[in-house]
Amino acid sequence: MDFVNRFEDALNKGYIKTYFQPLTRTITGKVCGAEALARWEDPQRGLIPPGEFIGLLEKYRLIHKLDLAMLENVCRFYRENDCKDMTFSINLSRIDFIEADMLQEITKILSKYDVPVNTINLEITESTMLINRDNTLRLFKQLKDAGFSVWLDDFGSGYSSLNVLKDYRFDVMKIDMSLLQQFDECSRKIISSIINMAKALGIHTLSEGVETKEQLTYLRSIGCEIVQGYYFSKPLCEADFLGYLAQHPSESASERDFWNDAGKVNFLSGDPLMSSGDSANSNEMLNTAPLALIEYNNGVITYPYVNAAYIKEISKIGYNSAKQIEHDVNDEQYAYRDQFMRQIKTTIHRSGVQRSDNIMNGVVYAFSTKLLASAGERHLIATTVHVIESERSDYLILKYSQSLYATYDLVTEISPDKDNAMQIYSNAGFSKVYGKVSLRKGITEFADNEVHPDDRDRYLTFFDLATLKERVVQFIQEPFMVRIGDDYALKNIRISKLENGKYLYTIQSY
Numbered sequence: 001m002d003f004v005n006r007f008e009d010a011l012n013k014g015y016i017k018t019y020f021q022p023l024t025r026t027i028t029g030k031v032c033g034a035e036a037l038a039r040w041e042d043p044q045r046g047l048i049p050p051g052e053f054i055g056l057l058e059k060y061r062l063i064h065k066l067d068l069a070m071l072e073n074v075c076r077f078y079r080e081n082d083c084k085d086m087t088f089s090i091n092l093s094r095i096d097f098i099e100a101d102m103l104q105e106i107t108k109i110l111s112k113y114d115v116p117v118n119t120i121n122l123e124i125t126e127s128t129m130l131i132n133r134d135n136t137l138r139l140f141k142q143l144k145d146a147g148f149s150v151w152l153d154d155f156g157s158g159y160s161s162l163n164v165l166k167d168y169r170f171d172v173m174k175i176d177m178s179l180l181q182q183f184d185e186c187s188r189k190i191i192s193s194i195i196n197m198a199k200a201l202g203i204h205t206l207s208e209g210v211e212t213k214e215q216l217t218y219l220r221s222i223g224c225e226i227v228q229g230y231y232f233s234k235p236l237c238e239a240d241f242l243g244y245l246a247q248h249p250s251e252s253a254s255e256r257d258f259w260n261d262a263g264k265v266n267f268l269s270g271d272p273l274m275s276s277g278d279s280a281n282s283n284e285m286l287n288t289a290p291l292a293l294i295e296y297n298n299g300v301i302t303y304p305y306v307n308a309a310y311i312k313e314i315s316k317i318g319y320n321s322a323k324q325i326e327h328d329v330n331d332e333q334y335a336y337r338d339q340f341m342r343q344i345k346t347t348i349h350r351s352g353v354q355r356s357d358n359i360m361n362g363v364v365y366a367f368s369t370k371l372l373a374s375a376g377e378r379h380l381i382a383t384t385v386h387v388i389e390s391e392r393s394d395y396l397i398l399k400y401s402q403s404l405y406a407t408y409d410l411v412t413e414i415s416p417d418k419d420n421a422m423q424i425y426s427n428a429g430f431s432k433v434y435g436k437v438s439l440r441k442g443i444t445e446f447a448d449n450e451v452h453p454d455d456r457d458r459y460l461t462f463f464d465l466a467t468l469k470e471r472v473v474q475f476i477q478e479p480f481m482v483r484i485g486d487d488y489a490l491k492n493i494r495i496s497k498l499e500n501g502k503y504l505y506t507i508q509s510y
């Protein structure tokens with residue numbers, strides 16, 4: 001039998017198999033799709049890799065039969081198994097664009113198996129775009145209009161023409177594995193530049209041929225969204241792929257939409273909160289801008305992504321990790337929780353960047369946030385932090401307003417309704433910081449540890465929360481013996497009424 005007959009025979013007998021290689025989203029580590037790759041399992045010759053027959057099929061104008069057979073296999077697999085939110089990438093040859101009416105053939109198969117169009121990604125290489133331009137452009141537009149996600153395969157391999165990016169609106173750019181192979185300083189710069197460019201154009205990025213943890217870590221840090229390679233898995237036969245899916249969580253359709261929006265953030269630009277379209281000043285190729293992603297899910301804050309520059313910046317205001325911030329802001333009693341949540345909520349309800357200037361541990365910093373995506377009660381927010389070292393007068397006022405409190409040993413804002421206390425200022429070195437405890441607990445602890453035993457009962461009566469509202473019209477004030485070092489001193493303690501059910505609790509120095 002000659003090659004053509006052998007191939008037709010193999011197709012009919014089902015010797016052409018579809019192998020699946022998982023695609024993984026860097027930010028969540030979840031499986032977000034799979035690439036379908038052809039394998040010819042010949043009973044006599046054994047496994048024939050695609051490199052040995054793709055070229056011949058193109059030469060004999062038979063490649064569309066293979067590609068459609070792969071699509072049909074994928075659709076059947078999709079129907080037979082529970083993977084309704086999975087996406088599958090099919091390789092299309094450049095010859096497919098000159099041969100049969102591919103769009104019609106593809107849609108026929110999808111409707112036969114009732115597979116939604118957004119389940120299928122179509123991978124095409126640059127070389128496709130360079131032949132028969134008019135025809136290719138027309139089919140490309142038809143495929144996009146029909147709702148397919150169209151991916152640019154092997155970017156950066158052979159003949160890269162940047163014109164292709166100008167003329168075709170690809171959804172995903174697959175960066176060729178040849179660029180990862182060396183993984184030296186130079187290739188890292190090229191990869192980060194490609195990713196930066198793709199983001200500026202609003203194209204999602206995927207790196208192929210990821211084989212090491214080091215490569216993965218780097219790709220994640222520069223904002224490459226999806227990865228594929230032996231580090232995760234080789235292409236797997238159907239049964240093995242199902243086994244893989246059973247062991248590795250895969251993302252839901254709503255998660256996919258959610259994280260696709262996150263991909264818009266330019267991790268490399270000088271100002272990552274600028275939208276992809278207008279990052280004209282993003283020629284700063286260094287990964288220096290502080291950036292984190294905040295997920296707000298039904299009132300709970302998590303940080304799914306934080307870069308090194310962000311960690312460095314928050315260390316200046318006293319935080320060592322995003323986990324620490326997560327822990328604090330999710331704690332009802334945390335002094336700055338209200339302020340933080342207020343900004344998050346404003347960010348969710350208003351478009352554009354929200355910025356606030358804050359002070360913590362004597363350091364003034366700007367906290368900027370911008371909504372990236374929402375899905376029900378789940379919101380994704382990009383954030384930067386900048387410590388302000390400026391000599392601008394408004395920052396200085398904020399900074400030195402602390403000295404205004406010098407006439408007090410302690411200034412604390414209290415909210416009896418919420419049972420929390422936010423310590424604004426303390427210079428007395430009380431044995432404990434009362435800024436992070438429940439108000440009720442704080443009052444008794446303070447009475448036990450800091451107030452003279454003779455004054456303790458009077459102090460508790462003075463602070464009786466049940467009657468506070470009716471007793472405080474403007475303020476109430478009484479002197480108490482309060483512990484200063486290992487001695488006691490008489491101090492005026494005052495509770496003044498603020499707005500919104502809040503009060504200011506002050507201990508005067510003199």
Ligand code: C2E
Binds near residue numbers: 037231
């Ligand atoms: P491709 O589309 O670039 O597919 C990726 C190739 O890289 C696959 O080789 C895959 O096995 C391999 N690969 C994946 N991860 C790694 C890794 O970490 N390290 C290394 N060294 N290699 C990795 P495969 O399956 O041999 O396919 C070779 C090429 O054949 C494909 O390149 C694609 O251009 C073509 N091809 C495969 N199946 C089809 C098909 O159904 N239709 C068409 N038109 N072409 C196909």
Ligand code: CA
Binds near residue numbers: 091123
């Ligand atoms: Ca491919």
Ligand code: CA
Binds near residue numbers: 154174208
């Ligand atoms: Ca490829």
